[in-house]
Amino acid sequence: MVKGASWRKIVYILGVPGTGKSSVGRKLATGLGGEYIDVSELVVRKRFYTAYDPECFTHVADVRRLSKYLTEKASSPDRCLVISSNFAVRVPGAKDFVVFLLRCSPLVLMERLRERGYDDKKISDNLVAELIGLSLDDAYTTFGSKKVIEIDATNLGLSLLVSRMTEELARGVHASRDRVDWISKLEGDPALDDLLLFISRHTPVPELSPARHRRRRARASLRHGGRLRRASAR
Numbered sequence: 001m002v003k004g005a006s007w008r009k010i011v012y013i014l015g016v017p018g019t020g021k022s023s024v025g026r027k028l029a030t031g032l033g034g035e036y037i038d039v040s041e042l043v044v045r046k047r048f049y050t051a052y053d054p055e056c057f058t059h060v061a062d063v064r065r066l067s068k069y070l071t072e073k074a075s076s077p078d079r080c081l082v083i084s085s086n087f088a089v090r091v092p093g094a095k096d097f098v099v100f101l102l103r104c105s106p107l108v109l110m111e112r113l114r115e116r117g118y119d120d121k122k123i124s125d126n127l128v129a130e131l132i133g134l135s136l137d138d139a140y141t142t143f144g145s146k147k148v149i150e151i152d153a154t155n156l157g158l159s160l161l162v163s164r165m166t167e168e169l170a171r172g173v174h175a176s177r178d179r180v181d182w183i184s185k186l187e188g189d190p191a192l193d194d195l196l197l198f199i200s201r202h203t204p205v206p207e208l209s210p211a212r213h214r215r216r217r218a219r220a221s222l223r224h225g226g227r228l229r230r231a232s233a234r
Contacts, residue, residue, distance in 0.1 A: 012098070035081055042069070089142075103178065
């Protein structure tokens, strides 16, 4: 694992539920000798939320209180923090950080979320977020593209994923990314049409359909007109 003073910094791990953030975050933090923070768990435990949205089955995070807490945690010069979150939350003023964005094939993600017991609406909303790269947009907006390392974690086990992330940290130049575009990657796979049909039944986006010529419109509509919110415990 990476050792030394250079890792007295913040490592963010972002992605939709089911991409492996929590498992890899704990293991990476242990290897770096740092502290692991799961934002979703923290928000509920510390009551860092402003409301509960029953339609989206999630607590709406109080970003101000959450940021204050994370700032206090990051104040020690000898502390390495590994922070996993479903949405991009940034420690104010922190300049020494790296952002990992974990991606997972929507086809695999769907099964993982079903195994968690998510209902169809919750599964559909998260599939939309992954399919169109909502987390990537959020990360780029919050941190800037040069700090974000996108990783397709679909077929990577825990050990391989931690090794990949460790290699990126050791490299010191954070420009490597997998550049995932699921709609293009899954083009021609009948399972994509089934997936889009499932989403259209549970996420109210009129432009979404299995037809190839409408996928670009669906992506744009979902990106700008969806009801997905910056929330913490989906």
